[in-house]
Amino acid sequence: MAEKKLMKGNEALAEGAIRAGCRFFAGYPITPQNEIPEYMSWRLPQVGGAFVQAESEVSAINMVYGAGATGVRCMTSSSSPGMSLKQEGISYAAGADLPIFIGNVMRGGPGLGNIAGAQGDYWQATRGGGHGDYRCFVMAPNSVTEMANFPHKCYEVAFKYRIPSMVLADGILGQMMEPVEFKTPEVDPKTLTEPAWALGVNNGRAKRIVKSYDLKEGGVEIMVNERVQRYKAIEAAETMFEEKMLEDAEIAIVAYGISARVSVAAMKMAREKGLKVGLFRPITLWPFPKARIVELSKRIKHFIVVEMSLGQMVEDVQLALNGRSEVHLYAKPGASVINAEDVYKVMEKIIKKGAKEYAAAK
16 A cells, blocks of 8 residues: 655655655755755755755756756756746756756746745746757646655656656645655665766766757757657657546636646536536646647537636647637636636636527527
């Protein structure tokens, strides 16, 4: 039977990373993710790892770049304004094809905003965030158990495809407590093979260089195009999503993270009223599960996107559907918590509007 333990989301993410083989962490305090570095500060030494509280977010991401270049499973974490400071370093890591792992526990913004949970970093996370042509593998948990288990998948994908990976959560998930079940096997770093590209003690082997640039004419183009092929492979093999009650649905809610949990409650309210509503939850925000949304649009003509932002993921839904179905948005920006009753009211209006249009057409 899998182990269960009552944990806070941030602590579960940190423990999950350690169980996935993380042995180096560098970070800097910022609410609402402070429990991650605090947990790492005492837990990593217990397993022979190293913890560094850097003097800034910029220093932290560059320390992780250095650790990643040696092939060690490493991690940094922050919250929204701190993530903005890390973007140059993440771009460098992407350019050097380094498999680093990042935790972003989002807060309200822009600017310093507030310390409440939000989802306003979607664009930053899924579009790369820094300069240049690159992507990060991004997973969005909606429970503390997923916070605990997603680091394993992030490291797996990061090392297989040599890409930065990220868990994108919000402050609510980071601070809430739930019984946690660690479902993934614990990784002993001693059993991992040193990557062929990693820096380290020479021992007579050929010299290795890790860099994010190529100044020869056409060099960067070759590097980026090779990277694009790996991105296509990730889209084909690593896209993840969850569906609830979509078999007979006339309207599909699309939501991730804490918004998806609220949307499940709204979906149940709608079902009790006889409204055929289902939920589609992207688990990977990049790659976004666009192919499945297109398939669903063959029979579902109304999609409502629920976000704790101005509306960011909605653009990926619109791009995927390309006019095949109507896309509606319920947005709650500024780190204001959404509630199931408001989501339900929006769905009710959409379905009633659709019924009237259908009656008029008849």
